[in-house]
Amino acid sequence: MxxxxxxxxxxxxxxxxxxxxxxxxxxxxxxxxxxxxxxxxxxxxxARFSHTGFRFVYSGADEIRRFLPEMDSATFKTLQLPGYAPEDFTADLMRVTRGRINKDLAEVLVNESNGAIDWMRELGIQWEPAGSVEIGGKRYFEPGIVIHPTGGVGGGVSQLNQWRAIAxxxxxxxxxxxxxxxxxxxxxxxxxxxxxxxxxxxxxxxxxxxxxxxxxxxxxxxxxxxxxxxxxxxxxxxxxxxxxxxxxxxxxxxxxxxxxx
Ligand SMILES: Cc1cc2nc3c(=O)[nH]c(=O)nc-3n(C[C@H](O)[C@H](O)[C@H](O)COP(=O)(O)OP(=O)(O)OC[C@H]3O[C@@H](n4cnc5c(N)ncnc54)[C@H](O)[C@@H]3O)c2cc1C
Incomplete structure (x- = not known):
């Protein structure tokens, strides 16, 4: 052998x-x-089959702007980005799991989520807005899920190909x-x-x-x-x-x- x-x-x-x-x-x-x-x-x-929904903690529109540098300002202003605090993420985890959760792992997920997304951006992963609902010219997102790697909803293969190129x-x-x-x-x-x-x-x-x-x-x-x-x-x-x-x-x-x- x-x-x-x-x-x-x-x-x-x-x-x-x-x-x-x-x-x-x-x-x-x-x-x-x-x-x-x-x-x-x-x-x-x-990830091949995934909808590439990325939930992470962020402070507001200024932070998300760094992920969408090529979007024109008028379009960017239509995005409603109120921020998603660690407490929001933790509350959502508790709600969907009905509290049946490993609290130590949940804390890591919540506290590292922002840094992980930034790390991906610095490596060169490209981003686009996540799925949203448009009302009166403004685009509203599911809290915490505001951007994902380019490739559209269901763009898991695109995300993987970006990783493959970096690797x-x-x-x-x-x-x-x-x-x-x-x-x-x-x-x-x-x-x-x-x-x-x-x-x-x-x-x-x-x-x-x-x-x-x-x-x-x-x-x-x-x-x-x-x-x-x-x-x-x-x-x-x-x-x-x-x-x-x-x-x-x-x-x-x-x-x-x-x-x-
Ligand atoms: C339909 C669908 C939609 C989803 N949508 C979302 C979403 O919107 N947002 C989200 O956050 N998550 C989503 N998920 C979940 C997400 O895709 C997974 O949590 C994530 O891809 C897991 O990644 P992983 O690398 O840990 O494991 P996996 O993606 O499961 O990868 C495991 C890898 O190990 C390999 N492997 C297995 N056994 C061996 C072995 N013996 N030797 C060598 N290699 C082996 C497999 O071939 C595979 O490449 C979705 C999942 C599905 C199925």
Whole structure:
């Protein structure tokens, strides 16, 4: 079996994977490889199917102006942008989840949302206004969802292509059709992954392994087990490649760790 090496390996080929890979390069990793299980025409995970609704904290129109530099002033003035405070975002999260939420993770999501969008803008992601309702010449938005990456509603592929171009400029390699089937290492240290790419199986050793392989929504057996009765019958609108095996690999490592003396 052949063995390869990279400083950082990112498992997955969706939005989170691109963001992790780009952040790793920015952080100084000399070589970053993304492993995408899907064939190239299907890369990108659920973002391919997404409406690219971006909810984030912002202070008001002046801030949003930086994301829409080419829009003429008259058109920009029609956009109603009253701001969306951290308290608004938290209240919306509590409302839609009926309070069943991990409060620590919610706090990270809320507090980092503005910085994350700015980071994307600085990297070169292009933006346009989100879907709105026009009344009396003014455009009103769902609170917190006022812009999204260019490509229109349902523009997930456009967003992914923007990420792909940024990753390529930074020298990040993407291996398509490359399924991770095992985490290498032990309960103290993950040293790499075992990959199957249809032609061969090989080991990819790495200084760090970042798991961004999505959920298990395309796995009926796991849906039934973890989401409840009849969840296996749900119709899945997203990626058919999100079958949860990487989560299971991570759970095995965690189980070994918690069982260790
Ligand atoms: C129809 C639809 C509409 C949506 N609309 C919105 C929206 O408007 N706003 C919003 O914020 N969110 C929306 N979402 C949710 C959003 O798309 C997801 O939360 C987001 O794309 C998740 O990104 P991710 O990178 O974490 O995971 P995913 O996109 O699920 O990516 C997982 C990646 O891992 C790969 N993978 C899986 N197993 C392996 C393996 N063994 N080896 C290697 N690679 C593997 C997959 O091929 C995929 O590339 C929507 C989702 C759907 C389905």
């Amino acid at each position: 052949t063995s390869k090496h990279a400083s950082v390996v990112v498992v997955g080929g969706g939005s989170a994977a691109f963001e992790a890979a780009v952040a790793a390069r920015q952080g100084g990793a000399p070589s970053v490889i993304m492993l995408e299980k899907a064939p190239e025409p299907e890369f990108g995970g659920n 390529s400029r930074m020298g990040i390699e993407i291996y398509f059709d490359s399924r991770v089937r095992e985490l290498l290492g032990n309960d103290r240290h993950i040293e790499g992954v075992r990959v199957s790419d249809g032609r061969e199986e090989y080991e990819l050793r790495a200084g760090a392994v970042i798991l961004c392989a999505g959920g298990f929504q395309a796995n009926p057996e796991m849906r039934a087990r973890y989401l409840g009765a009849n969840a296996d019958l749900m119709k899945v609108r997203g990626s058919r490649h999100d079958t949860g095996e990487v989560l299971q690999m991570a759970l095995v490592v965690t189980a070994i760790r918690s069982a260790s003396p």
